[in-house]
Amino acid sequence: xxxxxxxxxxxxxxxxxxxxxxxxxxxxxxxxxxxxxxxxxxxxxxxxxxxxxxxxxxxxxxxxxxxxxxxxxxxxxxxxxxxxxxxxxxxxxxxxxxxxxxxxxxxxxxxxxxxxxxxxxxxxxxxxxxxxxxxxxxxxxxxxxxxxxxxxxxxxxxxxxxxxxxxxxxxxxxxxxxxxxxxxxxxxxxxxxxxxxxxxxxxxxxxxxxxxxxxxxxxxxxxxxxxxxxxxxxxxxxxxxxxxxxxxxxxxxxxxxxxxxxxxxxxxxxxxxxxxxxxxxxxxxxxxxxxxxxxxxxxxxxxxxxxxxxxxxxxxxxxxxxxxxxxxxxxxxxxxxxxxxxxxxxxxxxxxxxxxxxxxxxxxxxxxxxxxxx
Numbered sequence: 315x316x317x318x319x320x321x322x323x324x325x326x327x328x329x330x331x332x333x334x335x336x337x338x339x340x341x342x343x344x345x346x347x348x349x350x351x352x353x354x355x356x357x358x359x360x361x362x363x364x365x366x367x368x369x370x371x372x373x374x375x376x377x378x379x380x381x382x383x384x385x386x387x388x389x390x391x392x393x394x395x396x397x398x399x400x401x402x403x404x405x406x407x408x409x410x411x412x413x414x415x416x417x418x419x420x421x422x423x424x425x426x427x428x429x430x431x432x433x434x435x436x437x438x439x440x441x442x443x444x445x446x447x448x449x450x451x452x453x454x455x456x457x458x459x460x461x462x463x464x465x466x467x468x469x470x471x472x473x474x475x476x477x478x479x480x481x482x483x484x485x486x487x488x489x490x491x492x493x494x495x496x497x498x499x500x501x502x503x504x505x506x507x508x509x510x511x512x513x514x515x516x517x518x519x520x521x522x523x524x525x526x527x528x529x530x531x532x533x534x535x536x537x538x539x540x541x542x543x544x545x546x547x548x549x550x551x552x553x554x555x556x557x558x559x560x561x562x563x564x565x566x567x568x569x570x571x572x573x574x575x576x577x578x579x580x581x582x583x584x585x586x587x588x589x590x591x592x593x594x595x596x597x598x599x600x601x602x603x604x605x606x607x608x609x610x611x612x613x614x615x616x617x618x619x620x621x622x623x624x625x626x627x628x629x630x631x632x633x634x635x636x637x638x639x640x641x642x643x644x645x646x647x648x649x650x651x652x653x654x655x656x657x658x659x660x661x662x663x664x665x666x667x668x669x670x671x672x673x674x675x676x677x678x679x680x681x682x683x684x685x686x687x688x
Contacts, residue, residue: 337394337408341417341450341465351390352467353400357382358478360487365479373399383490384459385478389467391415391452397463404429404461406454414463417450421551423558429456430566432555434501435548436470439508444515444537446508446544451501453494455566460490462497470504471497491567495574498556502581505549509588512541516592520599527606535600542593549589553582620674624665628658 353368359382368376368386373396378384391397391414401411410431413419423432432455435448449468454461462471474496477485485492516538523531556579560572567575631654635642644650 337398337411337415339392339394339415339417341392341415351388351393351396353396354387354389356385356387356475356478358385358486359383363478363486370396370399373403376403378404378459380456380458382458383486383493385462385490385493386459387462387464387471389464391417391463391465400461404454404456404459406431410454414452417465419450421548421555423555425558425564429454430559430564431455432559434498434552434555436464436468436501437504437508437545437548438468439511439541441511441515444534444541446512446541448544448548451497453497455490455494457566458490460493460497470500474500489568489571491571492574495567495571495578499574499578499581502552502578502585505545505585506581508541508545509585509592512538512545513588513592516595516599520595520602523599523603523606527603527610531603535596535603539593539596542589542596545589546586546593549582549585553579553586556582616674620669623669624662627661627665631658 351370353373355364355366355368357364357379386400388396388400394415397411397414400406401408406429407426410424410426413424413431413433419433421432421434423430425431431452433450433452436451437446437448439446449465451470452461452463454463464470474485474493477496478493485496515534519531519534519538522528556575559567560575560579562572635645635654644653647653
């Protein structure tokens with residue numbers, strides 16, 4: 315669901331006056347309360363894979379076995395106690411836990427002594443309302459473990475799980491750094507899917523505006539501009555995040571994984587270029603819409619002007635014969651009324667012919683009337 319700036323500021327105001335590291339969930343509390351937190355655990359080596367779900371009470375005695383590769387995925391960060399228990403188990407900094415609970419963060423990366431913390435956003439596009447919703451995804455990458463935090467289950471990581479479940483999966487023989495890359499890559503791939511939907515909606519809207527603009531088109535343009543702005547705010551910082559990961563100052567990414575990260579970086583550059591093209595198209599679409607509406611108003615005014623001018627001679631003749639004089643031509647003639655009506659019709663027909671020859675009256679005028687009736 316799309317969130318307004320006012321709603322976001324109201325959520326951030328919850329932490330006014332609190333010290334740094336205070337664990338306060340900032341997000342959609344109603345949506346989160348409808349889903350119970352879930353912790354999925356995957357422990358794997360090149361030859362084996364163990365997959366299960368951890369219960370809340372299991373965290374009290376949970377000790378990660380760092381001799382194997384561990385992936386913990388948490389759905390439901392609204393449970394602050396659960397996030398704190400996981401932070402204690404892996405000795406995470408309080409500011410990291412605070413950022414996990416603050417679901418309005420921009421993509422970023424923080425480096426600590428023995429782990430990396432990064433945040434990105436997962437997008438979903440709704441074609442009917444032409445709006446996009448996003449959710450925060452937080453990753454903590456250690457020497458042999460990976461923690462991922464999601465607001466709710468989105469299915470974004472299910473293809474990665476299927477690859478790990480495969481008995482001959484190459485991913486099992488690689489480190490958790492490659493798993494982190496695969497998750498980031500799946501998020502970026504989702505951006506391209508949303509971008510394709512937005513591009514298609516933009517093209518359809520542009521065609522509609524060129525053929526027959528309506529008042530609702532202006533709202534649709536603003537909706538698509540809002541979606542493109544949200545995507546831009548998510549991808550521009552992600553480019554800097556990938557730059558930090560590629561520099562690999564903490565050596566948490568193996569040299570074999572760095573080319574894959576550079577490939578994701580190239581994808582983000584390509585995405586930004588495509589997104590900027592769509593944004594420029596939307597700006598031009600607004601100009602086309604305003605020009606089309608202005609042309610439509612001009613045609614309607616011209617149609618009304620022509621009709622008014624056609625009736626002006628008749629109004630003049632009616633006013634003259636309506637004067638209270640005793641002696642006027644045709645006043646007492648038996649056919650005076652018919653001659654007067656004929657004179658009015660003749661003048662109107664003559665003016666209509668003159669307008670037609672000057673192209674003041676053509677199909678565009680009648681099309682304007684047709685648009686007006688609709």
